[in-house]
Amino acid sequence: MNNDFSKPQRESAVGIILMALHTIFKIVKGTFFVFVLAFVKMPTTSFIYLLLGIGVIVLISFFFAYLWYLKFTFFLDKDKQEFVVNKGIFNRDQVIIQLDKIQQVNINQSILQKIIGIYGLKIDTAGAHGEEVSIKAIDETSAYNLKEHLLSRKNTTVEASENKEVKKLNDEAPFLKISSWTLLKVGLTSNYGQSFALLAAFFYTVIYEGRQLLNAFKIDEDKIQSTVTGMLTIVTAFILIAVLLIVLLIINLIRTFYKYFELQISKHQHSLLLSSGLIAKKNTLVSPEKVQITKYSQNYFQKKLDMLNMSLKQAHFGESKKGHEMQGNTMEIPGCNLAERDELLKIILGKLPQQNSTFIPDWRFLNLPIFFKLVCPVIIFLIIALNVQEVKPFMGLAAVYFLLGVIMIYVSYKKHHITVSEDFIVKQSGIWDISHEIITPNKIQAITTFQYPWHRGVDVGHLNLHTAAGQIRFKYGNYTEIKLLVNYWLYQVERQNESWM
DSSP states (O other): OOOOTTSOBOOOTTHHHHHHHHHHHHHHHHHHHHHHHHHHHSOGGGHHHHHHHHHHHHHHHHHHHHHHHHHOEEEEETTTTEEEEEEOSSSOEEEEEEGGGEEEEEEEEOHHHHHHTOEEEEEEESSTTSEEEEEEEEOHHHHHHHHHHHHHOOOSOOOHHHHHHHHTGGGSOOSEEOOHHHHHHHHHHSOHHHHHHHHHHHHHHHHHHHHHHHHHTTOOHHHHHHHHHHHOOHHHHHHHHHHHHHHHHHHHHHHHHHHHTTOEEEEETTEEEEEEOSSSEEEEEEOGGGEEEEEEEEOHHHHHTTOEEEEEEEOOOTTTSOHHHHHTTEEEEEEEOHHHHHHHHHHHHSSOOOOOEEEOOOGGGGHHHHIIIIIHHHHHHHHHHHHOTTTGGGTHHHHHHHHHHHHHHHHHHHHOEEEEOSSOEEEEEOSSSEEEEEEOGGGOOEEEEEOOGGGGGGTEEEEEEEETTEEEEEEEEEHHHHHHHHHHHHHHHHHHOOOOO
8 A cells, every 4th residue: 555645545355355244243233133043944946046145245345445445544644633534425425534633543454454464544533423444454654654643743655764653653562461360350340330231232142143043943941941940949049150250250351462462551642542452453642731631540459459540631521421422531541559550650740649639529519319219119119018028028138238238428527528639639549449530630621510599508519520531520519619610720721831642
């Protein structure tokens, strides 16, 4: 591929195979059950038509992949400092991205891309649709050269000597490298909620597809249900719970190693290069000044193991982004030790945050959570238990729930505070995973304060700091102190006149 990006050029030609297979995979994924049912119930004489249908789908997929290859072009306009992409088969689209609006450029390589020998390049801005541009097929040298120019905004003509230097961008000595042993500890001590959600989604899919198969083959569901009920005893229930916990732990470990294997971070000029991935390798170049919120969190076990998890949050566009899109604006760095955390904070923030004035919430922080999350559910449960004999034996669980709930809410109250210095704002919160969110005053885009009518007499209010990466909330603080802080931050923003990006 030509590395003079000032001239329009296409993706790598072998990308036609990738795009065609990607289309075929989406069709198979959407019609898998139909094909299985047709394969089982279709007469042998009609089997040839099924194969012909599959062949037609493959041919159409390759035809549209070739058309996409012909119509997809991109180039750098060095005069206007813009990256221009023309795409679309029938509906033609032109995407124009200002280079100074680019937040990060990712270079990925899936299994199929690795086999074919190409890379994928994704450009992310703070726009409403996550990835603005995704180039699915580009060779390694061109990918790293293009990434360099998109983030450094230099001349778009690349000399041969620069090619070698940029190509070795990901070979620079990292200052942070997460070992497999550290990843094992991360998988054992964090992200259980995400793994549980993944496991629940898997079981839901299995149950749904299983019912479809039972209906298709006319199998009596009552017989299966009675068989399973007969096998279920107290012992088997405990065994199933233990197996579920082990599976949950295994899933967590697999997710951690798949995503963060060989995670390393190196400095390149004024940017950070993050590289990780077990099968699908991902390389991300990030400018520290574009990071809006720097966050690190640690639970009890991680504290004993001298490790913590960090995340760098970049701008996203309002609430229009979906959850998975917003995750693309957050770079996770698990398993850091304290020295590595401090090194990253120095690079992102310029210096380490210093302890200064700390503001804590009023004890009224406890009232609403205790009433709505504990008192109301327990009263409803007790009313049901007194009227339903099957539930009555479990009334003791209400006391356990209430006691644990009070402890958790009290811990969240004690951990909830905000620390303010001249250069930084640090919000601490959490129950099990205690997180610290750090921003600088110039990242603040708006400030909201409010006070419930019944709190005016006791001078209690709430504070929301709006940034391009989300909000930082401080609840039930002294309202007089909050208003003084707001005036101070607004003064800093006006006086310093620093850019937030």
